Structures are given as C-alpha cells and as structure tokens.
Amino acid sequence: MSPRQHPNWGAGDQAEQHYLVEPRHLAGGGDIRHVTEFLRASGWTDRSVTGGPLVFDRADHLVRVVYDPIEHPNGQHPGGWHIQGQATATEAAWRVTFTRQTPVEIVAGFTDALTRDRSAHAPNPWSPLQQQQWETERDQHFTAISPDRNAWLQFHQNEPGQAHWWAGARTEHGRTWDAVFSSTTPMHLIENFSAALADPQPAMRPRGHVPPSKWIQVTSVSVRPSELSAWQQARITAARATTWGRNSWAAARARTRKPAPARPYAASGGARTR
DSSP: OOOOTTTTGGGGGGOOOEEEESSGGGGGGOOOOHHHHHHHHTOOOOOOOOTTEEEETTTTSEEEEEEEOOTTTTSSSEEEEEEEEESSSSOOOEEEEEEETTTTHHHHHHHHHTSSSSSSSSOOHHHHHHHOOOEESSSSSSEEEOTTTEEEEEEEEETTEEEEEEEEEEEETTEEEEEEEEEEEEEEHHHHHHHHHHOOSEEEETTTSSOTTTOOOOEEEEEHHHHHHHHHHHHHHHHHHHHHHHHHHHHHHHHHOOOOOOOOBBOSSSSSSO
C-alpha cells in the first residue's frame, strides 16, 4: 500500500486515510464482518433475527458462533463473541468467549479454523508464541507473555479438574479484552488462536477507530475503497473455493462408492439358482 495517491484514481474511488496498528493485540475490535462473512462464505447457516445477536451454525450443527454486543445484566454473558461446540462421540462439549474489543483478526484465527479439516500434526498452543519470542513462565499456572508484556495466554488451573485457558491484552488504561476457553476446547483450535495472537502483522483500522494508547505504533496509509473491497473479496473467495472443493470431493466419493455385491438367491431346500 502506498500513501501517495495514484493519478488514475477516479473521483468515485478516492483514497481514504487508514492506519496500520501494531501490535495487533492492541488494535481494537475492528469490523466483525471479517469473521461473519468468512463463515457465510464457508457454508455456515445465518440464523440471525432482526434486532437480535448474529448467529451462525456450522453445517453439521455441532458448532454455533454468536456475536452479541450487549452485556447482559447477570454478568454471565459479557458482550462479544460466544462460541459453543456440542459433545460428540470423541469430544466433550466446549465453550469460548471473546469480549467485544478482541481484534477480529485474532478472533478469526479461531473461527476460521472451525471451517477447516483438522491437521494431522499434534497441536501445541505454545509453539506459535515461542516462535515469536513470547516468554513463558511456570508457577501455579503456565503463562506465555508477549514481548511488549501487554498480552498473554495462560493455562489457568485452580485445582485438579478445574481449569481453563485465558488470554487477553491491556494498555495503560487497563485491560482491553479477554478470551476464555473451557478446558475441553479442542487443542488445535487454541493453537490457531495463539498463532493469530502472536502474528507480527499489523491490523488495519480506519480513521476514528484507532485505540487511544501510547503503547501502539501507527503507520498512516492511503487506501482506495476498491482496494479494501478487493482484499475482503479475496478472503471470501478463498473460503468459497475451500468449501466448494470439500463438497465436490465428498460428492465424488459418494458417486464412486460401489455398493456391496448382491448375495446369490437361495431357493428353499438350499439349492442355489443361477
């Protein structure tokens, strides 16, 4: 992206001021469509109702993603993202929450993984953090802390059988967001989250949406609306292509699957007919 305006830009595609914010864990919430439109393009069913929270169900009905910006009075459901996985024959039920100011790029690290097949490698949530020089501390809980010491991922265990994963970030004004994962959350999903959390790439925010903090670095860039649309569409196109490929493979496999050979008819008395 160049901060200089290209001479061929038309009046309807004038450059607009945006900012690259780093570290990304202090970039603020961002546009939730970064998450929801990817789910839609991946074949998830939108069950949202007018005036209510956004609700998306996976095709197998085993996972639901909800975005509700309203914090409910009982305090049990803070405003933000609520993700729930149903129990299966091989996995227990699980639950995850992200508060509203969790950067959408980090939320997407988790939700995008819900649309893909699980990798065959053994997951390790700490590995992406260690690769980016996050420090690890082991006391009552095991914790990884970002190089600026303003973000963390922790496996929090009060006593045997009572544990959860906790992540978050803070500025000089206090804690900005939290993410809580039940102890039964599939480990590969937490690994994808930690990879997005530690990603050194900055997050882009439009003017007026940059958090007020002296702990962030911003780079001013001029971006055309058509460029933003093209980048967003590339992400959607990738999701659709992956979904189409998966569905096509499943359909082809179903067509080529041969039925079991018919058993020969046995007449009464045990004689087999030709």
